[in-house]
Amino acid sequence: MRKIVALPVLSADALSSVAYGPEALLAVLVLGGTAGLGYSVPVSLAIVFLMLAVGLSYRQTIRAYPHGGGSYIVATDNLGRVPGLMAAAGLMTDYILTVAVSVSSGMAAVTSALPQLADDVVLIGVLVIAVLLAGNLRGVRQAGALFAAPTYAFIIAIFALVATGVYEAAGRGFEPLPTPPLHATEGVGLLLVMRAFASGSTAMTGIEAISNAVPAFRPVAWRNARTTLSWMIGLLITLFAGTVAMVYLEGVVPRSQETVLSQLAHHSFGSGGMYVFTQAATALVLLLAANTAYNDFPRVLFLLARDSQAPRIFLRLGDRLAFSNGIIVLSVAAAVVYVAFDGKTATLIPLYAVGVFLAFTLSQSGMVVHWWRRRDRHWRKSLCFNATGALLSAVVFITAGITKFTEGAWLAILAVAGFLLVTTRIRRHYDMVRRALRLHPQTIEIPSRTISPLPDAHAPAEPAPRARPAQPSDRPAPSVPPAPPAPSAPSAPSAPSGGDQDAESEDTPEEIRHLSLVPIDALHQASMRALAYAASLQQPVLVLHVSPSDEDAECFRESWHLWGDRLPLRIVISPYRAVVAPLISYIESLHRQRPDLTITVILPEIVVRHRWHRVLHSHLAGRLRRALRPLPKIVVTTVPFHVHDGGP
Known part of the structure; x- marks a missing residue:
């Protein structure tokens, strides 16, 4: 001024x-x-x-x-x-x-x-x-x-x-x-x-x-x-x-x-x-x-x-x-x-x-x-x-x-x-939640997009396999669109086209093609658990991070490389610190490009013991469900991470 x-x-x-x-x-x-x-x-x-x-x-x-x-x-x-x-x-x-x-x-x-x-x-x-x-x-x-x-x-x-x-x-x-x-x-x-x-x-x-x-x-x-x-x-x-x-x-x-x-x-x-x-x-x-x-x-x-x-x-x-x-x-x-x-x-x-x-x-x-x-x-x-x-x-x-x-x-x-x-x-x-979520070096790695099946219960015991990088023989991940540019202001999701209803025609498991989308705000035990759950489904996984600035995005990318870099990552810059609108915009873009996919959005959720503590944590899953309900073939699920006074 x-x-x-x-x-x-x-x-x-x-x-x-x-x-x-x-x-x-x-x-x-x-x-x-x-x-x-x-x-x-x-x-x-x-x-x-x-x-x-x-x-x-x-x-x-x-x-x-x-x-x-x-x-x-x-x-x-x-x-x-x-x-x-x-x-x-x-x-x-x-x-x-x-x-x-x-x-x-x-x-x-x-x-x-x-x-x-x-x-x-x-x-x-x-x-x-x-x-x-x-x-x-x-x-x-x-x-x-x-x-x-x-x-x-x-x-x-x-x-x-x-x-x-x-x-x-x-x-x-x-x-x-x-x-x-x-x-x-x-x-x-x-x-x-x-x-x-x-x-x-x-x-x-x-x-x-x-x-x-x-x-x-x-x-x-x-x-x-x-x-x-x-x-x-x-x-x-x-x-x-x-x-x-x-x-x-x-x-x-x-x-x-x-x-x-x-x-x-x-x-x-x-x-x-x-x-x-x-x-x-x-x-x-x-x-x-x-x-x-x-x-x-x-x-x-x-x-x-x-x-x-x-x-x-x-x-x-x-x-x-x-x-x-x-x-x-x-x-x-x-x-x-x-x-x-x-x-x-x-x-x-x-x-x-x-x-x-x-x-x-x-x-x-x-x-x-x-x-x-x-x-x-x-x-x-x-x-x-x-x-x-x-x-x-x-x-x-x-x-x-x-x-x-x-x-x-x-x-x-x-x-x-x-x-x-x-x-x-x-x-x-x-502070207590931060301590409970803290990652410990050499104990957690970013999982691969698929995991090896567990050994048969009657087979001789073998060491548990480590999460491995994706191999050429793995099922390929579907192509995903690049991160859309951050909007000039957070906007409401657009209405889906009428033709989307025809896409909901899969009646047997074999006809459903999956993509697991895991939005995470930071690398901690709750997000790692969500990533591990997504990888356990043995379906293609895409990780999405919404960052308020280029500097924060670069910091997250460095942490991602440090902890394994085994999954495809997309980062969306949202300078207005909005989270829901950029997520919806990205999911809509992905859905428009690949309407054949059933997209499962897997969110880590902090679960606390006391009722008054709930207002201190994000209720992102409910907001996403309401916003994405008009889109077909979108599933929103949560992976709970329980935090008590003494830790997880």
Whole structure:
């Protein structure tokens, strides 16, 4: 992306937080009455300093990780697996709440202009999440002027609001207007101020989006990403400080029926077209911010699944090249949170700060370790920036955890702990399965396409014959088509031709000509058992491997040669990590070329003891059966490999 497009697309989450961050700060200070509101300016200045420090810290992250460095990657690389999982937990909590908070704040902007919709905010919000789900499952992407327009419209609206307010305030000598009469419900003390600071700091959400998306920029990507990040921080500070200044000068206080931004827009523009434009731009940019989470949440799940810390179904791309399973999980979780908290932004904010600043703290702490280890050019300056960001983020995280514990922060902390427990157990299970499947040198060979018959039970005992290479006298394997090119996107199988029904005319065993097709993902004991079973049928065997890249394909080919290379092998490259669609495409191609063959697809299947472990393993056989059912003369069978806690 060009910087002019990347800025609004990747900054929507951060900039839209101006719609609720200042209001969250004021909602706490107003509990202290007029004296409490007097702290709004110094607390806002502290938040501005925090924005600047964290922004400078992420500039160092972009330089160190030019291919993208989110909190999970940085924390895992430099602090270890458990801190990386904690960062991932914070990020995923953040993304779920980004959807819930953005939708609730967007609904507040709408109901401020249209109060008659106030009773239906929960229903409308759930429908909005459903629309986001449907759009992202269909592959909608944040790119181009369509997605950039709401952010630029919001920036223009806030700048116009602030400029108009400053002009009017200048006419009265910048004398603040009096606030409505306030009744203090709490004493003004350190605890109240710290709670306000933690709530207002939610205006920083989304700052790390640019560091995650460095490869999306035009070359030189990391330099353009740093420039865009600097622009974003400058705009965020300006919009946040301008909004707080207008609140102070106009004497605005939070109200349950109308947002602070709506009140400021009424003060500056009245109820005319500019007011409607401001509210519409606010609602749209918040919707775009919610959609940002749909790009990042599934990718974090993908990284966790790649590292065997989440179910492998999250590695899979859908038909529209979207991580469909992650998108569904995000939508369901966000909808549950939104409904549970009645779509009220104020009640969601305490949960928000904990996840955001946990991820910030671990990411910046990881960068401190990174610079200490590398000690390359300017490492001391970079370490200082990241250490400052880590310290300030830790202060906010601890403050939010303590001061807002009873208001809902306990739920976010509990979610992080539960996430750690689940992902650790998933990793333990995958490690156990990996040990059970591990090949042992000189004990297993790739079998030949045929095997010698077993000796007669009454004959003298002889040593068991070794699997031998195919001899010229063996039954020749049928010709097979070359691997078809990987499709531009995974596609559904085409309908079979009507003439295929005539091919199902074999009524005796002698008329059936076989080909055993064995798809395997890797060389392990389960795949070897499937290959041995296929060879035991004494029919021609073809092995098929689907690989996500040429490098992975070459790695598999080397392993194949190392372990015997006794069967014909075909490799299909599937750059979108889809497995089922390329398999179906290849089988269809094979069937069209050799309709006289009965093709038996033999799949290795991992069988686990506990029911909940089943979701951690592929159910490829069932999906293939459903997809291949329209084709005649296709048999799908599985060879089970049982794995228990103590091994196979």
